Every structure is written in structure tokens, then in C-alpha cells.
Amino acid sequence: MRRFRRYLPLEQAEGFQIRHDRKMVRILFLVVLLTVVSGDAYPEKAIKYAPDKNFDEIKSLHFIVKFEKSPGMELLAEDVMEISEQAYSKVGWDLDHQVKTVSTVIIYSSIKQFKDVTSSADWAGGYFDGRIHLPISGKFNREKLRKFIFHEYTHLVSQEIVRGNCPFWLFEGVADCEAENWDSEKERILLYAAQNNFLFPLSELEKGFSHVSKGKAKLCYNQSYSATTYLIKKIGFWGLKDFFRDLGKGIPFDRILKKMAGVDMDEFEREWKSSLLK
Ligand SMILES: [Zn+2]
DSSP states (O other): OOHHHHHHOOOOSSSSSOOOOOHHHHHHHHHHHHHHTTOOOHHHHHHHHGGGGGEEEEEEESSEEEEEETTHHHHHHHHHHHHHHHHHHHHHHTTTTOOOOOEEEEEEHHHHHHHHOOOOOOOOOOESSOOOOOEOOOOOHHHHHHHHHHHHHHHHHHHHHEEETTHHHHHHHHHHHTTTTOOOOHHHHHHHHTTEEEEEEEGGGSSSSTSOOHHHHHHHHHHHHHHHHHEEEEEEHHHHHHHHHHHHHTHHHHHHHHHSOOOOOOHHHHHHHHHTTT
């Protein structure tokens, strides 16, 4: 139980900004633990207000995509389904884990409705609570949508493996790796922070990014991605699967790091920071 509390998945991202409200996720984990048989991990507020009960839906072998009955939404749902199936194949293969249950993706054409359901902040644009919630209105960028779904679906798969025992920066970093959510601007921000000593200690990113402003959260995500790719360089991509498996067994992160990468957390962080400046 303590491990679940220690590493809570919070998130936000540019464009489709994502935020997992820390308090809500705490509630979620309690709900998950208490209602594991029913399998629904919906947060408290959403149980009272679940508009998707009246939504239309399309189904595949691995997903249900729910959507509001409004013009254009069915076509959008079909796109979401196609991308979700791609995520199922790629992320499942990369992390060597096939989700056994059917995953739900809910798309909202109303930002207000999305926020009412998820209790997200004004700037939040997505939510993951065992189901994937996507607020999509007006025009949408398919590539951005792909990154968002891959990112969220990676959380879903990761969570099944690590069972809450994962530093937040690694949880987010792996999701961004799978989403290929990296670009030169992010690299520039990270380099600037490294050169000017603005980097957050990784220990501050273990539990989530809720203590920082929206602007600084971008740096947190960049650091998460970068530290994760550095870890993968040290242990290999296939090593990541074993790393995750060990986390899922409840083994402390530091012990796995020492065993697989041969360094403790301080050494790892020092090495990673100096790699940024090379
Ligand atoms: Zn995330």
C-alpha cells in the first residue's frame, strides 16, 4: 500500500495536456484495491457523473471506444480505434505484456464534460484512470492524437506490470519513449536547464510533478524522458522489461538499479547529468 502511495501517476503534456490529479489518483488506487473484482477504476466523482453510459461505442478485440452521438464523432472514434490497436501491438511487444482485458477509451467532444468527469485542471486535456479519457473538439491533429494514445496506453500497460511501484519520472519517461514524444525544442529546454543548473533532482520527480507550475512541468517531462533514455542506454531496451518485472514484484527501485546498471541512484544521476553536457 505504501508503494502505491509513493509513486502516483500524474501527468500532463503539451497540446493534449494530460494531468492526473494526485488526490484523484489516490482515490483511484483505493477504488482499484477495493473494487478489483468489478474491474472499474473510475474515480469517485465520475461514478456520480458518468455521461459515457449514454455514449455510442465501437468495439474491437482489445478496445471499446466510446463517443458522444454527434456529427463526425463516429469517424473520429474509428481513427482512435485504429491508433489504439497499433498501440496495443507496439507497446505490448516492447514491454512484453499483453493486456488481457478489453481497454476502454472515451472521447469527449465537450471540454467541459471531460473536466466535469475527470475533475481536471483548466489546462488539462486528458486523463488516465484505468480507462483513457480524451477531450477532442474541433480539428485534431492525427499525429498528436497518436502520441497521446500511445503515451496513455503505455501507462495502462506499465501499470499492469509495475503495480504502482515505479518512480514517476520513469513511468512518464517510458510513456514518452513509446509515444516518440521528443523534439528539438524539448532538447533545447533540457540543455539550457542543464547548463544553468535548473534541473530538478530526480528524487523530486519520484512522486509526481504536482508541486511545480505548468511551465516547469514541461521541464519535468523532458527530464523524465531524458533520464529514462539514459537508463535504457545502460541496461538495454530488453533490460527495461526485466526492470519493470522486478518493480512489479515490489523490489525497490534502487536495488534493481544497482543490480542491472551497477550504480546507485546518486551515481546514476551524476552520470546522466554529465551526459547532457557532452
Ligand atoms: Zn503520462
